[in-house]
Amino acid sequence: MRILVTGGCGYIGSVLVPQLLDDEAVSEVVVLDSFAAGTPRTLLGAVDDSLEFQRGDVREYGDVERAMRGVDRVIHLAAITGADSTHDRREETFAVNRQGTDHVVTAAGKLGVDTVVFASSCNNYGRAASRNIDETTTPDPLNPYAEAKIEAEEIVRDAADEYGFDATSLRMSTNYGYAPGIRFNLVVNHFVFRGVTDRPLTVYGDGNNWRPFIHVKDAARAYKHAALHPHRWPADVYNVGSTDQNYRIEDVARLVNDELESPLEITYLEDKQPGPSYHVDFARLNETGFEPTWTLRTGIRELVDQFGGTADELDPEPDGRPKLTPTNYER
Numbered sequence: 035m036r037i038l039v040t041g042g043c044g045y046i047g048s049v050l051v052p053q054l055l056d057d058e059a060v061s062e063v064v065v066l067d068s069f070a071a072g073t074p075r076t077l078l079g080a081v082d083d084s085l086e087f088q089r090g091d092v093r094e095y096g097d098v099e100r101a102m103r104g105v106d107r108v109i110h111l112a113a114i115t116g117a118d119s120t121h122d123r124r125e126e127t128f129a130v131n132r133q134g135t136d137h138v139v140t141a142a143g144k145l146g147v148d149t150v151v152f153a154s155s156c157n158n159y160g161r162a163a164s165r166n167i168d169e170t171t172t173p174d175p176l177n178p179y180a181e182a183k184i185e186a187e188e189i190v191r192d193a194a195d196e197y198g199f200d201a202t203s204l205r206m207s208t209n210y211g212y213a214p215g216i217r218f219n220l221v222v223n224h225f226v227f228r229g230v231t232d233r234p235l236t237v238y239g240d241g242n243n244w245r246p247f248i249h250v251k252d253a254a255r256a257y258k259h260a261a262l263h264p265h266r267w268p269a270d271v272y273n274v275g276s277t278d279q280n281y282r283i284e285d286v287a288r289l290v291n292d293e294l295e296s297p298l299e300i301t302y303l304e305d306k307q308p309g310p311s312y313h314v315d316f317a318r319l320n321e322t323g324f325e326p327t328w329t330l331r332t333g334i335r336e337l338v339d340q341f342g343g344t345a346d347e348l349d350p351e352p353d354g355r356p357k358l359t360p361t362n363y364e365r
Contacts, residue, residue: 055082159173238307
């Protein structure tokens with residue numbers, strides 16, 4: 035089958051595309067990416083005759099339809115990410131995350147695509163008091179990113195009913211872990227980078243807010259599984275992660291500290307808004323036959339090993355520009 039991956043040069047795409055190309059059920063992968071956040075460099079080593087690049091923007095319907103011609107299934111990853119940052123870019127976030135999704139499912143319906151898998155987020159739940167958040171829990175978005183994702187889920191659901199294709203939305207846990215297109219505004223990646231460069235870890239609030247975590251390789255495997263086996267994912271939405279991988283942010287900081295040789299300073303900014311908090315249940319996911327394999331501790335250890343080096347080796351660029359120095363993180 036031919037599979038289209040929108041945003042295929044991004045963080046998850048940089049892992050997902052090689053996974054798809056390695057599967058004997060996949061004859062060709064088409065990547066649609068605007069290169070606004072990703073770069074073809076993330077797919078070095080994966081380029082061959084089975085990979086087709088289409089530079090384009092999901093906000094432009096013509097770009098989407100052109101990339102989708104002859105495609106059997108679609109994994110729609112393209113999005114504005116970094117939930118906290120979207121407060122300052124609301125219009126752009128809705129244009130990409132909501133309108134772009136509308137373009138994807140409209141083209142899928144017009145061109146006879148049989149399956150669409152949409153990248154949604156557990157961030158949709160906001161700050162929930164319950165410790166058993168499942169797919170029936172009413173979302174409570176706290177930022178434009180989550181608002182747009184919730185509306186996009188409805189668009190995917192309605193299009194599937196109208197056009198008759200299989201579709202599901204994966205509410206993904208917070209990603210972490212090494213990938214060619216690694217992001218540093220994700221809390222685990224950010225903390226590990228701070229740790230290996232001997233800098234204090236900054237926790238907003240008291241650190242008691244909950245978050246479920248999933249390694250980027252497991253996230254990619256979930257999208258692949260849903261695309262290749264849609265009959266196993268019949269529901270319109272799934273939380274994706276592991277119940278035992280729900281952690282408080284302060285516990286993430288302690289785990290990072292445990293995996294490094296020297297003790298780290300952990301600073302709490304009590305006056306800062308800690309962002310969303312959600313402890314998620316993943317019982318519905320068990321019905322699909324998919325199961326994450328990474329634990330947060332092993333993922334942290336992998337990041338430490340991948341970064342290696344010293345602070346001096348990681349920081350400077352020849353022209354003096356900062357290297358791998360995030361200023362904030364997606365909480």
